[in-house]
Amino acid sequence: MDLKYARLHASKRLLVPFSSYMRSHRNNLFISAMRLQGGERVIDLGGTVEFWDSVLVPLNLTVLNLPGEPHDYSKSSHHNVSCVEGDACKITNYSDQSFDIVFSNSVIEHVGGPEKQRMMAREVRRLAPRYWVQTPSIWFPIEAHTYMPFWWFYPEPVKAYFMRSWFRKLPEWTEMIQGTSVLSHREMRELFPEAKIMTEHLIGITKSYIAVRA
Structure with a gap:
């Protein structure tokens, strides 16, 4: 593995337990906030079927993605799934x-x-x-996509330097x-003016915002 990208892979592995915890916590919040009873018609914009494996309440689930994105039509699920x-x-x-x-999400x-x-x-x-719309916060120390510390606060020339380096291998x-x-x-x-904007925390640090209209 190229040493330049070893940090990305290592960071991602280190964050797996935190990501799993946050996903489980977020799913429980979603179930509670939406008062799911089973059978609700839910559309997931930009998601995956696998994401819903841990939501045990059976749903009529539609997963929408851009043309050309991978679609998991054949996956067995306890939900009634349409991609x-x-x-x-x-x-x-x-x-x-x-x-x-x-x-x-x-x-x-x-x-x-x-x-x-x-x-x-x-x-x-x-x-x-x-609805339930989640997005990461810039205030969490490890940026959710690059796994770089405080990525959004880098000067533009510094970010451009990294971008040029990454683009050669991972366009x-x-x-x-x-x-x-x-x-x-x-x-x-x-x-989302009619929604409640929830702030999600991890170890006391703001991790994401969720617009919730229940």
């Missing part, structure tokens, strides 16, 4: 209030700049009366980093 293609910023497949709940920061984020927020609010991943636009608590509140 579809579409753009979370402009969903033409479904009319208003087609679902009971919209769910999105760490996606809105990847759709583009502020206008694209506003478009996705409008789609979330249009598709269902209830698609680097493009994903370049297209990431993180949101503040205030920006989440502006995008």
